[in-house]
């Protein structure tokens with residue numbers, strides 16, 4: 364399998380984020396990218412780098428709101444011109460339902476477009492997010508030309524980014540942009556999100572559509588990020604009715620229960636008769652992950668990929684989370700091995 368990497372796959376991520384009311388060290392550290400790359404190399408993937416020359420704007424605007432994209436592009440430059448501005452943008456006010464009115468102040472815009480304090484914007488955020496999109500699009504083009512499977516090592520991740528809001532370390536929704544691009548060639552696209560956290564942004568983007576099936580297996584949001592979405596009753600609306608499936612699982616979920624949930628997901632993908640599959644791939648379901656609450660082993664990813672392979676679809680793996688650095692290379696190796704040996 365080929366792996367496409369962003370040229371910025373190993374840059375330092377943001378410095379901090381707000382967790383349970385405290386600023387803590389941001390878990391999207393440079394070593395994540397390095398360890399995943401190492402695993403991809405060791406398992407024999409051909410490593411290719413995404414081009415920084417791709418024209419991306421049309422693909423991004425096919426999914427994201429223009430005002431939001433313009434904001435992301437100019438956010439840091441506008442913010443940093445303010446006297447005494449911080450090095451990273453954090454919203455210190457959120458528009459609320461009683462007084463909301465659009466306002467172009469850099470502080471007001473941060474509250475408008477950043478849904479939480481886990482997606483700070485720094486000097487290079489826009490550059491990195493763009494190259495993350497380039498990475499996934501390069502993979503899409505290759506699959507459209509006939510490759511059967513590709514791993515896209517995107518950093519930053521994308522699945523929490525909605526049409527017009529960043530959150531949870533995500534700015535541009537790489538998997539959603541890939542799905543929209545796939546639609547130029549394929550009639551039906553399925554997105555299977557196996558990250559620890561609900562793929563709320565992806566759900567929101569396709570919630571009213573029947574051509575893109577969205578499925579997410581994740582920690583029960585009753586007391587887990589992203590808290591407001593990811594429940595079973597969210598099944599899509601209008602034409603999208605029954606084209607969104609959430610499978611929330613309790614803390615402590617191990618391999619056997621997880622594979623049962625995955626079996627249900629793959630049955631739905633088969634019934635949908637998808638032409639192509641995107642797997643939003645997070646390793647934060649690993650037992651030691653600092654942001655997770657499941658109990659998967661490294662070998663679980665072998666089993667997971669094996670089940671996914673049985674769908675027999677062109678498959679694009681898109682990097683989402685996974686923050687326990689010492690296991691990342693082994694986890695990605697198990698995933699690729701399970702997929703290729705099935």
Ligand SMILES: [Zn+2]
Pocket residue numbers: 558559560645647683684685
């Ligand atoms: Zn996650």
